Amino acid sequence: MKQDLFLALKEIVITMRHRIFHTMDVMNALNTQNPILYNHISNQYGIGGAGNGNHYTAVSFVAQQLSRLAREGAILKIGYQPSPEGFGSPVIMYWSRIDEIDYPDVLQNPELYPEGAKQTVVVNHYERNTAARQACLQHYGLNCSVCNFNFEEKYGEHGQGFIHVHHIHPIAEQSEEYNVDPVRDLRPVCPNCHSMLHRGKDILSIEELRKLLK
Template sequence: MPKLLPDFISRQQIIEAIHAYNSGILHKFDASRIYDVMHDGLSYPPKAIVGIAATKMTGVEFTPEDFTGGIKSKCVKLLTNQGFEIRIKKGKAYFSTNNDHPDELHSTGQFWEGSIKQITVNLYERDIDARKSAIAHHGTNCQVCNIDFCKIYGEIGEGFIHIHHLIPLSTIKENYRVDTIKDLVPVCPNCHAMLHKRIPPFTPEELKLIISKDG
């Protein structure tokens, strides 16, 4: 019978688990496949850290079979609730066979988000009508760096832009009603990737500050 993770693990208990992991404490967890939890510039497998913390907290040994470690899992929530950053490991990317706009799905009618389809990992299908509505309001310039692909690339750049969900699709429920003005912003591929370098994602305003400081 799988054991249930505690509903709360303190930040200090998580840090102590990280120290125990660094010291070579015995555990049954493997390296992470997709996500890492960050601390002091170093990356750690989220399941191992939470498993060690839960074991030390309860006195009962937790194993990989007792809980999952996906981005929507209780394991990851216990970490992010204490302010820890979750990052996608290098070389891991979500992809689709749609070469035009890989994160959109053709649809009509109301704008609904959050339906999951299985490719290699769960991808959250996005409504192309919501994309069109967002562009009609915001335009096609990147809302972070202000790049206009048409000015740079001419005809082939016309209308090209990514759409960023200010509320991450991984956190919303099926049949979520999208506000295309408040929830969606056009961003270039580079800025889109940088927004998602952190979980939860950076806001466009935070990324603008980073660009201005680096500039």
Template sequence: MQSKNKSVLKSEYPNDMLRIPDLEPVKRSREFQAYDPTVRSRVVYEYIFNSKTHRWIDENIIGLNSTESRGYQTMGILHYIGLKDKHKGIFKGYSMNDAIRVLQKQHSNFAMVIDCLESLNIEGKSMKDLNEFDHMLFQQGLHNKEYVIGNKTKYYIITVKIEPDVVSPNFLSKYLVYLLEDDKVLKHVDIQSGVTKQLLTLAKKEGIKLLHQQNPMVKIEDVTMIHYKQGRNKNDWQKDYGEDLADLFEEFQESLNSSILKTSFNDIDSERSEEDDYYNDGATIYYYGRRYERNPKNRAKTIEIQGLNCAGCGFNFEKVYGERGKDFIEVHHIKPLSTIQEEVAINPETDLVPVCSNCHRMIHRRKDEVLTIEELKELIKRQSNTGD
């Protein structure tokens, strides 16, 4: 053998006899999961067909600054699949169909590699034939910040249309939805369907959802929505103007408020069920005394304004408990309820604060020494620094 990348030289054996080194997959999937299937497929193709380096692929396929990324994103994708240096350029000079045929005849499982190549070889097309959507061109546009149109904003929601005939053999329409913060891609999802009508609207709504998951307190003036479609006469990147973004923002907020308000009623009832007098005749009298902090509208407004992270320690129930913890947080009344003798107007922005159960207990543990949020945070910081 004269090549470290090929177990058996192509010139010595017919295509279907080429023996491919076994894959060596690793468990780390962060980089693999971070990019959509089209990008991953292009990464695999450039590596095993064109012998491109990790840095080159980071720069030209993923759209990163390779000086900063140093090829680690590409390396993570390839290593998760199991492709190592011995696989680099192993199919140089082969057609896509021949490569797939060779992989199918191996004793080891090359299913992930085959899936990547088949997604780029739809109906027998080669990479050069897939002109309907050039993913490299899109990634280069991201890298060059072509989405910045007019005044620059902190967040960008980018919807990317991919024509049905280059998505899958099932001819599904597809949109990629990207969320950027300070010019960095935070998240992306695929939206696809056999029905194209309203699919763009669904993609935009998914972008708004991703945005609020990242920053529940985001302001509309900090957001720009861009629609990317290759092949336009003037510019592939177009900014959404008018009231479209505002309408989507308002619709999402109304839906969120409705969900939070419903959850607030349920959470309040769950809290009351823990009390001894919940089922007693006098429960309503006791409940009146605590209704300032338990008013579901005040609670929902507090969550809308201040979010669902604990103001003391930053704990988030959904991140730890998943769906069961969604939209849950306790609400602490900054002014002790025992000092309130009559019904008063409550400002959810200044009078209430979201806290986790642990912090809430510690705040009230000593009834004659109720902690402020600042005192609680200082206590946590001091204990963290001492390592206790």
């Protein structure tokens, strides 16, 4: 049952309507998308509420599996909020989808020519390790390493958990698979600074771009 729940949650978190969600949102989605599994864990552990008398409720059980997803880099663990009085679980955990606009390398093919208003390009997509992204953000936080911009401070809850992660050594320059050190090789950057780092023939360093700030 635990593995079935884990796989079901893995599908659910991808389709969550809001970037930031809490465990009860996932419970409600599970009830809609997989009521048999929802009823099974609810009957076994209790859904919580006054009189449940057990802190290890179905909500806690689901949160445990969401923590596993966070460890694998599928989502981010944001924080906690005390549960309503009388609820079985002492806290409700908040989570965030990992939504990052990727920067694939666009390779112009000199043997292909524009046709009308369209241009033919070849795009190489390089795999991003979401666990490395999470470890980077846990170390550096969510402020841009160049301009110090923070999306939550500017946009409130709507911006919570959002930031790009920049590879100091571009993946495209690696000839084969390599191990990423989240602290040494990655930095959180806002989309504007991320674009400026990659603009031009040579990718700028974080320090070089900082010097260009006015």
